[in-house]
Amino acid sequence: MSFTFRLMLRDLRSGDLLTLLLALVISVGTVTSIGLFIDRLQLSFEQESANLLAADRLVRSDDAIPMNWKEEATAQSLQYAERTSFTTMMFANNALQLSQLSAVSDAYPLKGAYLVDDELFGTGYGLAETPKPGKVWVSSRLASLLNIKLGDQVEVGDATLVVSKYLVRDPGSSTSAFAISPRAVMNMADLAATNVIIPGSRVRYSLLLAGERSNLDDYEQWIVPQLKEGERWRTPTQQGDRIGDTIGRAESFLLLAGTLAVIMSGVAMALASSRFVKRHLMQVAILKTLGATPKLLGRVFFQQLFALFVVGAGIGLGVGWAIQELIASLLSGLMSTALPEPSVGRLWLGAATGLISMLVFCFPLMAHLIKISPLSVLQPNAKIELNTFVIYLIGFVGMYGLMCIYTKGFLLPSIMTAAIAGIALLVAAIGWVAFKLGRSLTSGATSGWQIGLASLYRRLVPNLFQLLVFTLIIMLTLILVGVKSSLIADWQQQLPEDAPNHYLFNVQANQIGPINEKTEQLGVAKSDWYPMVRGRVTIANDVTIESMYPDGRGEPELYDRELNLTWSDTLGKGNELVEGDFTAEGLSVEQRAAKEAGLKMGDILTINIGGNLVTLPITSIRTVDWGSMQPNFYLILPKSALEDYPANFVSSVFVSPEEAQPFYQVMAEFPTVSILNVGDVLKQVQTIIGQLSKAIQLVLFCILSAGALVLLASVRSTLEERLEEGALLRVLGARAALVRQALLVEFGALGFFAGLIAAIGAETCLYGLQVFVFNAEASFHPLLWLLGPLIGVLVIATIGIFASRTVLKVPPMLLLRDL
Amino acid sequence: MASNTAIKVSNLTHTVTSNTGDLTILKGINMQIQESESVAIVGSSGSGKSTLLGLLAGLDVNTSGDIQLYDQIFSKQTEEERALARGQYVGFVFQSFHLLPSLQAIENVMLPAELKGDKDARKKAEVLLEKVGLSHRLTHYPNQLSGGEQQRVAIARAFASNPKILFADEPTGNLDEENGNLVIKLLFDLNQSQGTTLVMVTHDNDLAKMCDRQLVMSAGQLTEKAL
Ligand SMILES: Nc1ncnc2c1ncn2[C@@H]1O[C@H](COP(=O)(O)OP(=O)(O)O)[C@@H](O)[C@H]1O
Ligand SMILES: [Mg+2]
DSSP states (O other): OOHHHHHHHHHHHHTHHHHHHHHHHHHHHHHHHHHHHHHHHHHHHHHHHHHHHTSSEEEEESSOOOHHHHHHHHHTTOEEEEEEEEEEEEEETTEEEEEEEEEEOTTOOSSSOEEEESSTTOOOEEEOSOOOTTEEEEEHHHHHHHTOOTTOEEEETTEEEEEEEEEEEOTTOOTTTOOSSOEEEEEGGGHHHHOOOOTTOOEEEEEEEESOHHHHHHHHHHHGGGOOTTOEEEOGGGSOHHHHHHHHHHHHHHHHHHHHHHHHHHHHHHHHHHHHHHHHHHHHHHHHHTTOOHHHHHHHHHHHHHHHHHHHHHHHHHHHHHHHHHHHHHHHTTOSSOOOOOOGGGHHHHHHHHHHHIIIIIHHHHHHHHTOOGGGGGOTTOOOOOOHHHHHHHHHHHHHHHHHHHHTSSHHHHHHHHHHHHHHHHHHHHHHHHHHHHHHHOOSSSSHHHHHHHHHHHTHHHHHHHHHHHHHHHHHHHHHHHHHHHHHHHHHHHSOTTOOOEEEEEEOHHHHHHHHHHHHHHTOEEOOOEEEEEEEEEEETTEEHHHHSTTSOSOOHHHHSOEEEEEOSSOOTTEEEEEEOTTSSSEEEEHHHHHHHTOOTTOEEEEEETTEEEEEEEEEEEEEOGGGOSOOOSEEEOHHHHTTSOOEEEEEEEOOHHHHHHHHHHHTTOTTOEEEEOHHHHHHHHHHHHHHHHHHHHHHHHHHHHHHHHHHHHHHHTHHHHHHHHHHHHHTTOOHHHHHHHHHHHHHHHHHHHHHHHHHHHHHHHHHIIIIISOOOOOOOHHHHHHHHHHHHHHHHHHHHHHTHHHHHSOHHHHHHHO | OOSOEEEEEEEEEEEEEETTEEEEEEEEEEEEEETTOEEEEEEOTTSSHHHHHHHHTTSSOOSEEEEEETTEEGGGSOHHHHHHHHHHHEEEEOTTOOOOTTSOHHHHHHHHHHHTTOTTHHHHHHHHHHHTTOGGGTTOOGGGSOHHHHHHHHHHHHHTTOOSEEEEESTTTTSOHHHHHHHHHHHHHHHHHHTOEEEEEOSOHHHHHHSSEEEEEETTEEEEOOO
């Protein structure tokens, strides 16, 4: 065995190498576990979104899908499927019903599954196949309208199909795809025989694609440039804004958490390295007097560090993997589907973190170590000082670089680095003043208070450094807690559990009474009724929309289609007035729509309602909370303008899963009423939010544990001196209680100030994060100001006393010997 | 004299820079020490004895003048070469023992041989520890040994590399009389039996008198003490 490794094994016994190893394991482990976990969550989100799209990517066209699109997909090793959707009449038992029909190829759906049932109005089970040729699946609503059951025949154009399932949900259904009319799905093979698609029919053709990310990207590059009008390329993330937004913020949070983990592990490495070096300075000097050459020492330490890295990174990666598996299994109960396996390729991140933190925190110190003059052995009382400025600088720059690699950007690292620099200055200033004061207020050694405060002052520089470490860790904790709670509160407020999940459309005035009665009987919660008249904006400020957009392209939503109009004299739930007077005799426009169309207060719009033109000025602008799931309108007109038109009524209801079947049955008595079920989308969002909240809490817990370990390491790093002092005090006759009190005062004071400064830092950071990273509104966090000092005093005093418990128990004789 | 010159010092001056300005600790020292001689350096605290010893042993480089140990001239060598020379020619015993706390007694003694890549390190260390009367303490750690025992381990370690010159800086300074005497006896025995040159800094007059010569350090200058 080589000299290096014999020395190393002997060093292991003393625990110094172990501390360094532990720091490395914590560093690699935390970054690995969080990195892998984030990766799995991202993969899972992508899959869930893909389920909503029924594919990884989709091309939509108003014309039949050209052959070469499919050939290219095959050439790129992509799977594909086709879906053709159109509205048509369906006949059965002498009844006829206009229905939304889609014909799908056998490979459909590429992602996700149909939800079907064998019972009318059943809640459904997943089925990853399509109707066989000759069969058709119809929604319970369509079945009840046509008065058919499983096994009955329906006619679609010239073809006759047999009903084989009740369709509950289409895998490709998203918010916009929810059709009001009854739905059915059939096999693509039967489509030609129906003869319902004739030139000029309004048909939506979709080509669905699935496969490797890189192939999909290549395909996108190929197809997007050749898309014509009416043809669109769609990715899962464009699906519902709300899900994308939720996931985006969660990712920002996890990224932040990972970044903070990087900082914490940097601190751990720095602490462990400087402890290692301090404890080895004299040893190296002695080895030099014994004839060890700088070259030999350099080789020995390099080999030791290398071995340490291999072992530490190995264990760290293993521990990291295990921890994220643990988090995933804790989460599994909440997940609708199992989390995808983490990619082994992501492991490099943890290993790189370990390597870089060793390079920036360990190597410069080691280089110092082997340069120590052997003469030090002759000055037994001389304290060997390190030139620490350069070392800190390297560490600081290294940490910044590491964060940049980690976040693939500069914003977050810059905010965090600025915060750390600011905190360092603040700590220096506040700590210096406070300790000076503490010293001047006390003199003598009669109470633990005096001894504790005096001790703080005596070791001013190391204590300030320790204060900085404490402050940093507490600040990072507070930031995470702050971001977490505002994120989760925000989500929960966005989506209450009982948000309406069904809309009722096309309700006639005389049906309102009976429906109210039935829903009350069922105990189903229902919003107000809104009258609804359809109309189209034709002229804006004397210019016709047609002349503004002659080719009918690029129109803002407000002009693009027939809108649902309503009247109301009070601002509805989820609406907020931005400008103007809602009760004035004019139009109230939703803010985003107004902005898109370039409209402002006082502009005049003409609306075509069933052939009659209504011209009104804009008298108010409001924002709408689209997430509230209440009926919402772009345009609200004064009652006088609309009351003479025949109106339908619309309302939203919340139907719990148990109420679903009776509710659908009741509503079947009103065949003309359309029911729009948005429950699936809502549930999706709620599930994701639930998962994310849990995931975030677990990640937070992980980071806090790592933080506690770093705190412990930091306390341990100054323990020798404290132990020595404590032992001396006890030799001089101090009772253990006095020593304990002194330690309590010392650590308590450190903790209190650390917590206080951390609260200042965290509040500042949160401001920056909310404004720049999360794009949210800045808010004040009074809780932090309480939590900071409290955590500081409690946790640090506890850890301090725990770490120095030996000084209070062991006979002082033994302690002094050990030092 | 027939014997070889072990150490030759000419016009040695040493100046250190401290935050209070330059401080000349040694001012023009000339001397010679012959092989297997025992020499005591005495003088008041802070007079520069340890500094001189460190320079003689090649632990630092002097500002001007020459130090020659046999054929080695430290001021003309790199630290790498000096380290090799130390391993080959020099043994050291310190006032505060300076054993490596993480190593057992035997491992401390093995170190010099291990540094040279000697395969018999353990066996040689066992023999040396037996010589200093510690064969029953081989696997003890320094903090499990008394001061006297620690210093005996340090002496065993100093002789482990078969040094030609042994430097001792107040070897009994931290020991009681009984242990001090034991250590002194050991040093002289080994000095005699192995023909090692002994250069020792001490405050102890009795100890100084046991040496062949006494040199007095005063205000950075070295003078021979008349016997
Ligand atoms: N590197 C140094 N920097 C500043 N002063 C030093 C240095 N080395 C030694 N001295 C000073 O030089 C004087 C001589 O030191 P030293 O050789 O240890 O004395 P002695 O061993 O005789 O007691 C002391 O005053 C000491 O403080
Ligand atoms: Mg001295």
